[in-house]
Amino acid sequence: MRVGIIGGGITGLTAAFYLQRAGVQTTILEGRPELGGLSSYFNFGPFSWDKFYHCILTSDTPLLQLVDDLGLTPELRWTETKVGFYSDQKLYSMSSSLDFLMFPPLSVWQKMRLGAGILYTSRIQDGRPLEKFLASDWLKKIFGEKNYAKMWGPLLKCKLGACREEASAAFIWATIARLYSTRDKNSSQKERLGYVRGGYRTVCLKLVEEIERMGGTILKNMPVEQLISTADGGLDVISQKQCLHFDRVIATIPSRPLLQAAPQLSPATARKLTEIKYLGIVCYALVLKRKLSPYYVTNLTDEDLPFTGIIEMSNLISGEETAGRHLVYLPKYTAPNDPLFAAGEEEIWQLFWKNLKRVFPDLDPSEIEQKYLFRERFVQPVPVLHYSDLVPEMQTNVPGLLLANTTQIINSTLNNNAMVKIARQAVTHIVESSSNPSAPSPVVAGDEISDAVPVTQ
Ligand SMILES: Cc1cc2nc3c(=O)[nH]c(=O)nc-3n(C[C@H](O)[C@H](O)[C@H](O)COP(=O)(O)OP(=O)(O)OC[C@H]3O[C@@H](n4cnc5c(N)ncnc54)[C@H](O)[C@@H]3O)c2cc1C
Numbered sequence: 001m002r003v004g005i006i007g008g009g010i011t012g013l014t015a016a017f018y019l020q021r022a023g024v025q026t027t028i029l030e031g032r033p034e035l036g037g038l039s040s041y042f043n044f045g046p047f048s049w050d051k052f053y054h055c056i057l058t059s060d061t062p063l064l065q066l067v068d069d070l071g072l073t074p075e076l077r078w079t080e081t082k083v084g085f086y087s088d089q090k091l092y093s094m095s096s097s098l099d100f101l102m103f104p105p106l107s108v109w110q111k112m113r114l115g116a117g118i119l120y121t122s123r124i125q126d127g128r129p130l131e132k133f134l135a136s137d138w139l140k141k142i143f144g145e146k147n148y149a150k151m152w153g154p155l156l157k158c159k160l161g162a163c164r165e166e167a168s169a170a171f172i173w174a175t176i177a178r179l180y181s182t183r184d185k186n187s188s189q190k191e192r193l194g195y196v197r198g199g200y201r202t203v204c205l206k207l208v209e210e211i212e213r214m215g216g217t218i219l220k221n222m223p224v225e226q227l228i229s230t231a232d233g234g235l236d237v238i239s240q241k242q243c244l245h246f247d248r249v250i251a252t253i254p255s256r257p258l259l260q261a262a263p264q265l266s267p268a269t270a271r272k273l274t275e276i277k278y279l280g281i282v283c284y285a286l287v288l289k290r291k292l293s294p295y296y297v298t299n300l301t302d303e304d305l306p307f308t309g310i311i312e313m314s315n316l317i318s319g320e321e322t323a324g325r326h327l328v329y330l331p332k333y334t335a336p337n338d339p340l341f342a343a344g345e346e347e348i349w350q351l352f353w354k355n356l357k358r359v360f361p362d363l364d365p366s367e368i369e370q371k372y373l374f375r376e377r378f379v380q381p382v383p384v385l386h387y388s389d390l391v392p393e394m395q396t397n398v399p400g401l402l403l404a405n406t407t408q409i410i411n412s413t414l415n416n417n418a419m420v421k422i423a424r425q426a427v428t429h430i431v432e433s434s435s436n437p438s439a440p441s442p443v444v445a446g447d448e449i450s451d452a453v454p455v456t457q
Pocket of ligand 1 (some may be wrong): 006007008009010012029030031032035037038039052053054055056184194222223224225252253254257258281283331379406414415416417419
């Protein structure tokens, strides 16, 4: 059995790793010169780190299992991180219960309602019934209009930009549940976040090393243009340079390029693939000579800021990782047709810099050692009402073609834990159906990966 994997991001690399371990011959076809996709790394000069910011949660079980399977558990580091809020032109800490009680922008009544609402939300076990409510309506009902205007509305904008009015309440539930899951359960309820030393560079390089050691093939600069079904039930995978034949193919790429490459997908699948909208990201990464704040994430509730959060990576990772520099990301989640994707870097920088100065008035341009702009158009699928009905099945109507991409994360923010789950589910499907081709499609048996995407409807 030969399996082709389209896309060399974390999903494609993980699928190849576990398939090779199961004795299946794999070939990854990656369109770009580098592997890792959204989790790829960048050479910042004095150090390398992720192009986009990543953290690991203590509850990221499948991801931590992958880290362990790669022998990287000794490289894991955990940090108690702090959260900031920039509200009414002031920066506040929101890292402890005391901070919460002292938080001036909300009245005592609003805080009581906020606390009770979060407790209520964190106890909801199944978020799917919330898919029928718009997040904005539900948040106003649970937390009140004022809390929505002061906190939740701006926070939704941070996560979903202009699409916030389309999101369902299940997305908010999943986000709160995910963040709560990494709190220290024993004592302080403090947030603990992790990373692998060297960042996702370490993880990706180790995946590549292991895949190649086990006999897998990785082809870079190989954008796949066409998938042609063949009489033997397999697929020819065509790029400008080569035509390769596989018995099975796992597509981990965004939905639009997949649809272009495989017009034989059924109208029902095609509809699902086109109906799910993506948000893109425009993100500045700054290498600074000094710390900006004590917070890993600063949430912004002043709606007119052009970026949707401030992520101070150096408050999560050790200074050794960044050669003593401070790494800060300024992301903006926005629609793929936002003019920012075509705008010149200097124009975007002037906009971001002017507003960064509002938050940190004493920051001097001489304290910025380097700045880099990263843009990606298809990043976060928008978790609209009844999202689970839109999620495409893993096993498509095209014989041999499996889909394992980010649209299959149900109602949560994009995260690698979910993608590792989905990759493993595709692997299990291939391994089990190849050992017994007449067996019904398996939904992954009895472990924590079974709640991912439906294999078939
Ligand atoms: C700003 C930001 C912050 C994030 N923070 C976190 C975090 O804190 N924690 C966390 O767990 N996750 C985080 N994530 C999410 C994480 O990066 C993604 O879950 C993950 O990288 C998705 O991996 P993927 O392989 O599914 O998709 P991708 O990374 O998109 O990989 C798809 C690959 O397919 C390739 N490709 C596309 N078209 C073709 C083609 N036609 N032929 C061949 N190859 C093709 C692409 O080049 C790419 O390499 C974050 C993401 C972003 C953008």
